[in-house]
Amino acid sequence: MPFYEYTSTDESDCPQCAGTFTILQHISDSALSTCPCCGQPVRRVISAPNLVGHPGDDLKPSKIEEAGFTQYRKIGKGVYEKSAGKGPGIISAD
Numbered sequence: 001m002p003f004y005e006y007t008s009t010d011e012s013d014c015p016q017c018a019g020t021f022t023i024l025q026h027i028s029d030s031a032l033s034t035c036p037c038c039g040q041p042v043r044r045v046i047s048a049p050n051l052v053g054h055p056g057d058d059l060k061p062s063k064i065e066e067a068g069f070t071q072y073r074k075i076g077k078g079v080y081e082k083s084a085g086k087g088p089g090i091i092s093a094d
C-alpha cells in the first residue's frame with residue numbers, strides 16, 4: 001500500500017499534522033481533506049511522477065537519492081532527520 005504525504009495548510013500544534021506527515025492509505029481511499037487527529041484542513045503533496053513505482057512498490061530511499069531528492073523524517077516539532085539523499089543531517093525550524 002502506498003504512503004501519501006500531506007501537509008497542513010496552517011501552522012499547527014497538532015502532533016499529527018504540524019508541518020508534513022505521511023500516512024498509509026489504500027490506493028482506492030480518497031485523499032484526506034482534514035487531519036484525522038485534529039480536523040484541521042490538510043492537502044496531499046503530489047509525488048513526482050518518476051518517483052511513483054509500480055503498484056505495491058514502496059518509495060525506496062535509493063530511488064529518492066537517484067532522483068536527486070532528499071527525504072527527511074520528522075523526529076520532533078519542527079525538527080527533521082535526513083533519511084535519504086544529500087543535505088544536512090538535521091534540519092530545524094528554529
Ligand SMILES: [Zn+2]
Nearest residue numbers: 014017035038
Ligand atoms: Zn492535526
